[in-house]
Amino acid sequence: MVIDWLPSVLIVVLLALGVIGALRRVSLWRAGQPEKVNLIAGLLAMPGRYLKDLHHVVERDKYMSRTHVATGGGFVLSMVLVLIVHVFNVQQQIVAWALIGALLIMLTGAFFVFKRRLNPPERLSKGPWMRLPKSLIIYSLTFIVLTLPAAGILPDASGSVLMIAVLSVGIVIGLGELLFGMGWGGPMKHAFAGALHLAFHRRSERFGGGRSTGLKPVNLDGDVLGVAKPSDFKWNQLLGFDACVQCGKCQAMCPAFAAGQPLNPKKLIQDMVVGLAGGTDANYAGSPYPGKEVGNAKGGPNEIITAGLVSQETLWSCTTCRACVEECPMMIEHVDAIVDMRRFLTMEKGETPNKGSEVLENIIATDNPGGYAPGSRTNWAADQNLAVMKEKKETDVLFWVSDGAFDMRSQRILRAFVKLMKHANVDVAILGDEERDSGDVARRLGDDATFQSLAQRNLATLGQYKFKKIVTTDPHAYHCLRNEYADFDKEGALEGVEVLHHTTFLNQLVQSGALKLDAFKGGKVTYHDPCYLGRYNGEYEAPRELLRSLGIEIAEMERSGFRSRCCGGGGGAPITDIPGERRIADMRMEDASTTGAELVAVGCQQCTAMLEGVVEPRPVVKDISEILVDQLAEEVH
Amino acid sequence: MPHKVISLISVGRHPQSGRSRRADQDSRAVELGLKLAGTDLDVVHAGSSQEPVLRQYAGMGLPKVTVLEQDESADALVSIADYLKSEKADIVLTGVRAESGESSGMTPYILSEQLGWPIVARVADIVDIKEGEAQVLLALPRGQRRQVTVKLPFIASIDNAAEAARQSAFGPGLRAKMDSQKGSTVEDSVRVDWSEAPAKARPKRLKIVKAKTAADRFKAATAKPQGGSGKVMKNESAQEQAQAIFDLLIEEKVIR
Numbered sequence: 001m002v003i004d005w006l007p008s009v010l011i012v013v014l015l016a017l018g019v020i021g022a023l024r025r026v027s028l029w030r031a032g033q034p035e036k037v038n039l040i041a042g043l044l045a046m047p048g049r050y051l052k053d054l055h056h057v058v059e060r061d062k063y064m065s066r067t068h069v070a071t072g073g074g075f076v077l078s079m080v081l082v083l084i085v086h087v088f089n090v091q092q093q094i095v096a097w098a099l100i101g102a103l104l105i106m107l108t109g110a111f112f113v114f115k116r117r118l119n120p121p122e123r124l125s126k127g128p129w130m131r132l133p134k135s136l137i138i139y140s141l142t143f144i145v146l147t148l149p150a151a152g153i154l155p156d157a158s159g160s161v162l163m164i165a166v167l168s169v170g171i172v173i174g175l176g177e178l179l180f181g182m183g184w185g186g187p188m189k190h191a192f193a194g195a196l197h198l199a200f201h202r203r204s205e206r207f208g209g210g211r212s213t214g215l216k217p218v219n220l221d222g223d224v225l226g227v228a229k230p231s232d233f234k235w236n237q238l239l240g241f242d243a244c245v246q247c248g249k250c251q252a253m254c255p256a257f258a259a260g261q262p263l264n265p266k267k268l269i270q271d272m273v274v275g276l277a278g279g280t281d282a283n284y285a286g287s288p289y290p291g292k293e294v295g296n297a298k299g300g301p302n303e304i305i306t307a308g309l310v311s312q313e314t315l316w317s318c319t320t321c322r323a324c325v326e327e328c329p330m331m332i333e334h335v336d337a338i339v340d341m342r343r344f345l346t347m348e349k350g351e352t353p354n355k356g357s358e359v360l361e362n363i364i365a366t367d368n369p370g371g372y373a374p375g376s377r378t379n380w381a382a383d384q385n386l387a388v389m390k391e392k393k394e395t396d397v398l399f400w401v402s403d404g405a406f407d408m409r410s411q412r413i414l415r416a417f418v419k420l421m422k423h424a425n426v427d428v429a430i431l432g433d434e435e436r437d438s439g440d441v442a443r444r445l446g447d448d449a450t451f452q453s454l455a456q457r458n459l460a461t462l463g464q465y466k467f468k469k470i471v472t473t474d475p476h477a478y479h480c481l482r483n484e485y486a487d488f489d490k491e492g493a494l495e496g497v498e499v500l501h502h503t504t505f506l507n508q509l510v511q512s513g514a515l516k517l518d519a520f521k522g523g524k525v526t527y528h529d530p531c532y533l534g535r536y537n538g539e540y541e542a543p544r545e546l547l548r549s550l551g552i553e554i555a556e557m558e559r560s561g562f563r564s565r566c567c568g569g570g571g572g573a574p575i576t577d578i579p580g581e582r583r584i585a586d587m588r589m590e591d592a593s594t595t596g597a598e599l600v601a602v603g604c605q606q607c608t609a610m611l612e613g614v615v616e617p618r619p620v621v622k623d624i625s626e627i628l629v630d631q632l633a634e635e636v637h
Numbered sequence: 638m639p640h641k642v643i644s645l646i647s648v649g650r651h652p653q654s655g656r657s658r659r660a661d662q663d664s665r666a667v668e669l670g671l672k673l674a675g676t677d678l679d680v681v682h683a684g685s686s687q688e689p690v691l692r693q694y695a696g697m698g699l700p701k702v703t704v705l706e707q708d709e710s711a712d713a714l715v716s717i718a719d720y721l722k723s724e725k726a727d728i729v730l731t732g733v734r735a736e737s738g739e740s741s742g743m744t745p746y747i748l749s750e751q752l753g754w755p756i757v758a759r760v761a762d763i764v765d766i767k768e769g770e771a772q773v774l775l776a777l778p779r780g781q782r783r784q785v786t787v788k789l790p791f792i793a794s795i796d797n798a799a800e801a802a803r804q805s806a807f808g809p810g811l812r813a814k815m816d817s818q819k820g821s822t823v824e825d826s827v828r829v830d831w832s833e834a835p836a837k838a839r840p841k842r843l844k845i846v847k848a849k850t851a852a853d854r855f856k857a858a859t860a861k862p863q864g865g866s867g868k869v870m871k872n873e874s875a876q877e878q879a880q881a882i883f884d885l886l887i888e889e890k891v892i893r
């Protein structure tokens with residue numbers, strides 16, 4: 001018949017158009033800054049990363065992971081077979097049967113996608129994403145029918161013009177979505193961009209169960225510091241944004257979003273996509289930034305982001321808690337992007353909001369955010385009889401005190417920890433007035449110049465002394481020392497040094513029997529995971545084990561462990577103080593109260609300050625070292 | 638017609654750490670200068686162009702800083718006076734008192750004397766400039782202001798009540814141009830003989846507040862210091878006057 005050839009031609013045309021679109025997409029990513037990645041190794045590692053790492057995250061939602069395996073797997077397999085059967089015309093019944101099998105699998109998957117979309121949760125984007133399951137179903141049905149003759153089930157139906165016409169429409173709709181849409185920015189873009197994103201991820205250490213949370217240093221000699229325009233991102237960051245499936249898992253976890261502050265990590269990533277491709281956010285069909293209407297954002301690869309695409313408050317609302325990153329099935333790095341843009345605002349524009357500028361100026365002039373005399377850093381320890389490194393030179397444990405030294409509440413934590421160490425006869429010393437702010441706040445506020453200067457000076461000080469371990473009660477300092485100083489440690493001041501959080505260290509002492517504790521007799525206890533201890537450093541177990549060793553059965557909050565909700569104190573958020581409808585700390589305290597706990601155990605002075613700032617009545621807040629110190633077993637003399 | 642505004646800057650000293658920084662009043666002078674003249678503002682420093690603190694000033698958005706290169710021992714006043722004479726400035730802004738060096742607060746006065754310009758001390762804001770005159774707000778204690786009109790050109794020393802300096806941004810600060818010019822070589826003959834030592838804290842008299850209610854305490858904390866208990870002794874003999882002082886010292890427990 002005359003139009004028998006139509007299906008194969010349509011397939012080839014749509015495939016070609018898809019490829020052209022894909023190449024255009026690639027050119028959009030290439031507008032970004034160069035970043036070295038091993039292309040070949042990345043591509044080779046990609047299937048493994050997809051099957052293991054990405055699915056490890058998707059697995060948290062069993063429904064979705066099975067659905068995706070069926071749909072995605074079915075599609076890839078069927079696409080290959082479609083080319084074999086319908087383009088290269090291989091007339092083997094077995095191949096045709098295989099194709100029908102693959103299509104049936106995909107059809108089943110697509111049906112479940114459809115079902116979820118009947119009543120989608122708020123976090124999911126609507127718009128074209130509502131169309132997707134229907135297109136998937138049309139694709140699979142069309143090709144099943146088209147393949148039946150080849151499988152020998154139907155007589156060759158090529159006679160019917162009407163049939164071919166109908167099937168051709170099916171091909172256009174189905175393959176149009178899958179192939180054309182993939183290249184030209186439809187929902188299926190995620191498959192193409194996502195696969196390459198996995199291959200060329202900027203933090204390849206994250207695959208295979210690794211952790212990579214330290215921010216990347218800014219090249220201070222650069223023409224522009226931080227990210228002003230989408231094209232200032234590294235090319236693979238742009239690629240990463242494009243991989244977003246708008247599942248909204250990040251949005252559902254984001255404390256700032258829940259507090260009604262003008263931040264929604266999903267929208268932010270979508271705005272980055274608008275920026276890299278050029279245009280407006282008019283087609284965005286998900287939840288907005290709280291309090292901001294959708295449709296007014298405009299951007300392009302070479303336009304300043306904060307001049308029309310994303311507002312400054314959005315960027316300053318983030319607590320850098322990493323809940324979004326932890327939850328993102330596409331392993332997108334929201335925090336990197338946010339801090340990159342903050343860097344431009346702070347280091348190029350000098351527009352850190354609220355107390356930001358004052359705090360940064362203090363850190364620059366006094367090495368502590370409060371602007372206190374550097375010579376008063378050790379005043380808290382006047383009665384502690386602690387050795388100072390300047391005199392001692394060599395020690396087993398170096399206690400990194402951090403800026404809690406200047407704060408009366410935090411000093412109680414410090415004293416408790418010192419008492420515990422003394423009790424266990426730990427060989428310990430502090431840097432005293434030689435210690436400086438770790439640079440955490442400066443870095444999160446976008447002032448990488450100040451962070452780098454602090455890191456270098458702290459490392460120079462550390463390099464003069466010998467010690468086996470650094471232990472700190474401050475998870476933020478812990479994170480800097482453990483994950484971020486290495487980029488500047490030219491002399492190897494921290495080489496071979498174990499950096500530990502005090503809960504980890506105390507747990508070692510308790511497990512080894514060096515610390516003897518009585519059972520805890522108070523009421524119900526819950527534990528709040530500090531973001532910089534948990535998600536940033538993977539330490540969920542030591543604090544819990546410590547509490548258990550006191551005989552405490554922890555009443556876990558619904559959001560705990562890697563899903564713990566931030567206290568609102570990270571990322572300089574209390575300093576930039578962007579208004580919302582609620583306070584993050586209040587929400588977290590509500591989580592704690594719901595468990596019926598009378599005591600919230602924490603492992604961070606910042607969390608302590610934030611949670612204690614919640615109005616009473618509420619559970620008591622104590623650092624784990626404060627809880628332990630009250631249970632020290634009486635020595636028998 | 639735009640007016641030529643010059644802000645003079647010096648190396649400040651952080652009160653807690655003693656570390657160099659942009660001086661508080663000087664940076665307010667730059668802030669006010671930026672308000673009046675935008676980036677046409679000429680910011681002038683007498684000293685070394687290698688001084689890192691200049692970058693902190695430049696980070697406020699200055700494309701360049703004019704540096705009158707001179708030794709530390711040279712008299713900055715001479716460099717600045719020479720420069721101001723050669724530039725046709727309308728307004729020169731300085732701090733009230735430097736945070737380092739002699740810190741005598743004399744710079745604006747001596748400059749005004751040498752140039753023959755009026756000086757307006759402790760300025761909070763310059764509201765308007767027109768027809769060769771400026772409307773200036775002077776800062777008085779307790780947030781009070783006095784408005785005066787001054788003929789151009791003049792020198793203004795900027796009070797802590799003026800608009801605080803904007804944040805200094807690292808990038809622009811790093812990239813700003815240091816426009817070096819030759820400064821004076823005249824030695825500051827007074828200063829060479831000086832030696833610097835940390836100041837001893839002076840004993841402060843404790844203020845005993847006898848207030849019973851919060852309202853009283855608030856009043857005590859905010860009220861203007863009241864005289865009244867003093868006595869003027871003009872006609873008494875020297876003997877009696879000395880006795881009165883002696884009695885007061887005993888009463889205040891200064892001597893026992």
Ligand code: SF4
Nearest residue numbers: 244245247248250328
């Ligand atoms: S950024 Fe990640 S978690 Fe957020 S919507 Fe996109 S894919 Fe989902």
Ligand code: SF4
Nearest residue numbers: 254318319321322324
């Ligand atoms: S890091 Fe935390 S606060 Fe920031 S966007 Fe992600 S979830 Fe929201």
